[in-house]
Amino acid sequence: MIAPGFVILEVRPGTGGEEAKIWARDLQRMYAKYAAAQNWQVVDLGAGCLKIKGAGVYQKLKHESGVHRVQRIPTTERYDRIHTSTATVAVIPEIPQSEIDFKSSDLEVQFCRSSSQGGQNVQKVSTAVRLKHKPSGLTTTCQTQRYQEQNRKIAEDMLRAKLWEQKQAQRTSQVNQHRAAIGQGMRSEKIRTYNYSQNRVTDHRINKKWQDLENILEGKLDKIIKALN
16 A cells, blocks of 8 residues: 655647647646645656655545646637636655556666756756656656755656556556546546636536635635545
């Protein structure tokens, strides 16, 4: 039985082009704000991933996995037309090494310099770590920490989580192997819709609505989290 001390929350753009990418960033911001309000520790791992650590984190966030649909007028829209876009959220618990393990010979490890803004602090030491799991082809990268060994540990945690997610997806969908457990971002696979024009958030699994979209997107998710748990 997994008793996670942290989760990796990954938000990926779905259908909707550039607006889907913006929507994915909005969702990541929403979860970061919710986590901060819970006094959880949040580390931005890049590539749409957050590592969130705190008491009860998986229990509260586990039902957020799925396709989140937004209906709104994008800032780039010239004719005030409402667009529908999606993003997928995956909430993956901390996976013990005993649950998902891999051999060092299965890993292809690359070290590189972490990117930094501006030219004043150019990284002179290769602290960023990129791991490729050769049997599955999965890759993870971490460059958020100062030391190479810290980045490698996080990259290994992310890889273990991705392998666990892949394993769960295979168990969940034996007939349609191409479909992950969290969906592929198709509009019909939605678990929740955020409708801007009606100031409404709807969770389709429990058929419940909240007329409080703005506050929800600011991280005030308590009412939704409680309704799902």
